[in-house]
Amino acid sequence: MRAIVVGSGAGGATAARELTLRGYEVLILEAGKQFQPFIRHLSWTEPLRRFGLLGSEKTITRFFPPMNIIRSEKDMVLVRGLTTGGSTVLSCGSMVRAERGLKEIGLDLKFEFEELEKLIGVQPFPKERWRPLTRRMFDAAEDLDLNPNPTPKAVEELKCISCGLCELGCVNEARWDSCRFLDEAIIRGATLKTSSPVEKVIIENGKVTGVVVRSGRTKNTFKGDMVVLAAGGIGTAQILKASGLPAKDNLWVDIVLTLGGISKGAHQLKEPPMVWYTQHEDYILSPYLDILSHWFHKPWRNVPIEDRVGIMVKLADLEEGSVYANGKVEKSITPHDHIRLKEAISQAKLVMKFASVSGPYIEGLHNGGHLGGTVPLRSSDISSMKPPWLPEGLWVADLSLVPRSQGLPTILLTAAIALRVVKKIDEYLKCK
């Protein structure tokens, strides 16, 4: 049985690994190139930044091609990884069980979470290695009864050099990413083809029998007994729509907004991002120096990196975005999102004030990198893990399946979903 897996991020690499473990022949088609972390000499960016010569946030893709940026409205930027490992290679390594809205549809992923946490090795980053100001902000959050907790992390303490730049790829391989699962799948016989963007699936007599890959003027077709789409909330929806299948206009992104303050010589970048977090109904607060805002957000320009301090708000946004067959994305910040962000930002400001971080407190760029919801599961889909409008032979195994935004890190959730989907594929094929 030959499975074609599209994408190699949290969903795709997990699915590919699990399929090879269960004896399937696997071909992985990845749009991006082999991932290379950014080789860090950041000092040259500082003078350019101060004079506003770095241009817009799109510049980042020029000096770091794996990071893909889309402006989905005037005030919102979407970030994803287009490379082997997908967005996991850009991640902060935070590993939290996100389950918002799952109980409502009858989906319990406890066993998958446990299995993945053991495989990946999840634990908090030791407090002794937090920056003094980060500890002070943790204490402030405690004093304010915000109940902060150390964040479960997939970062190996002994290998981590505390460069703070997890999101540009980990040069020391201290932070887990899904390339590890990808490598395991390849060792077990999977074939990986990079620079292979899937355009659409091939449907013959109501059954999916393969995919079309189009790169520039070159077109190739690949045939398989099944296709597992794991191109992420945007990529999967784009392929489905280009294939005439009705991906839903329910894109969510978990909006991130970082409040910036100032503390001389804080050096917040000298630790992994997000070492603790406070959890609220639909958002979290977490210490985070937002490098996108530092480089590209004009109001942040006049503060040097060593003095900049940030607390991130990550909000579960309303699920109302759209992806089109040509890759265009529409996703705006709704009035409801603005109200929730305002409340969260006022709490972040209090934490900063209590920890003696000075103002002016300035908000950063709105951005989102948790892209899901475009193939939402309903209660009636849980027994098959497949919405009924997907034709025979076609499966989805990424964050697209999750109907609700999370306001929490989403790698564990995506990988858990992919594990469950492969179990269902196996059950389905064995009963056939």
Ligand SMILES: Cc1cc2nc3c(=O)[nH]c(=O)nc-3n(C[C@H](O)[C@H](O)[C@H](O)COP(=O)(O)OP(=O)(O)OC[C@H]3O[C@@H](n4cnc5c(N)ncnc54)[C@H](O)[C@@H]3O)c2cc1C
């Ligand atoms: C900057 C950043 C930091 C993050 N930090 C964290 C964190 O600390 N913890 C956490 O839990 N989550 C984090 N996330 C979110 C997390 O990485 C994603 O939610 C998760 O990776 C989603 O998995 P996925 O498989 O749906 O998509 P992805 O991991 O994005 O994988 C999609 C894959 O499909 C490929 N692809 C796209 N289109 C095509 C196509 N047409 N043909 C072939 N291949 C295609 C892409 O190249 C990619 O490999 C972060 C995200 C970003 C952007």
